[in-house]
Amino acid sequence: xxxxxxxxxxxxxxxxxxxxxxxxxxxxxxxxxxxxxxxxxxxxxxxxxxxxxxxxxxxxxxxxxxxxxxxxxxxxxxxxxxxxxxxxxxxxxxxxxxxxxxxxxxxxxxxx
Numbered sequence: 001x002x003x004x005x006x007x008x009x010x011x012x013x014x015x016x017x018x019x020x021x022x023x024x025x026x027x028x029x030x031x032x033x034x035x036x037x038x039x040x041x042x043x044x045x046x047x048x049x050x051x052x053x054x055x056x057x058x059x060x061x062x063x064x065x066x067x068x069x070x071x072x073x074x075x076x077x078x079x080x081x082x083x084x085x086x087x088x089x090x091x092x093x094x095x096x097x098x099x100x101x102x103x104x105x106x107x108x109x110x111x112x
Contacts, residue, residue: 002087027091
């Protein structure tokens with residue numbers, strides 16, 4: 001399972017942010033996931049998306065779900081977005097860097 005720290009912000013009501021939110025890919029569930037805003041009374045996150053099989057097969061699907069729940073985590077850096085795609089590809093046994101999309105991601109990650 002991959003885990004990367006990002007910032008998630010609330011987009012409705014009282015605007016708040018969680019700079020210690022976690023995004024990643026869960027190979028057994030075959031889904032991207034997002035966890036943010038620790039619940040005040042339990043150990044569970046207040047926001048937890050991606051808890052069942054193939055819930056979010058793309059980062060765009062996860063982003064749409066976060067928005068529909070009143071949260072946002074974009075923009076992701078190109079490097080992190082590429083890493084998340086690589087995490088999924090590695091879990092599926094596919095070497096992303098050998099594909100055309102992989103070459104685009106490699107180009108985005110090169111120092112400028």
